[in-house]
């Protein structure tokens with residue numbers, strides 16, 4: 001945990017599932033927040049790296065992906081509720097749409113998201129897989 005705290009500011013949050021936790025009310029936030037909306041000035045925020053476990057709240061099959069994602073269409077996009085509480089939108093990979101159900105357990109994986117241009121910019125980030 002300490003090692004992550006030393007380095008995480010250099011890494012965009014999409015590279016890791018890093019958010020914050022309000023120490024005062026113990027609420028988790030993703031993406032990270034600077035101020036806890038519940039506690040305001042009484043709140044004290046700490047970095048938190050999420051374990052990556054969660055469940056599917058809702059999902060959809062995307063047929064018209066944004067620029068840069070054309071080669072992977074169609075793909076499954078889901079709203080995932082992390083075990084710690086906050087939810088986020090992410091792609092579910094390595095499965096068929098029929099395999100995904102509301103309430104399916106998922107686990108985050110670190111994957112290539114987009115590759116672009118002459119400079120060969122490659123972005124990595126979190127995606128999710130069905131948990132066995």
Ligand SMILES: [Zn+2]
Nearest residue numbers: 022025036039
């Ligand atoms: Zn709070």
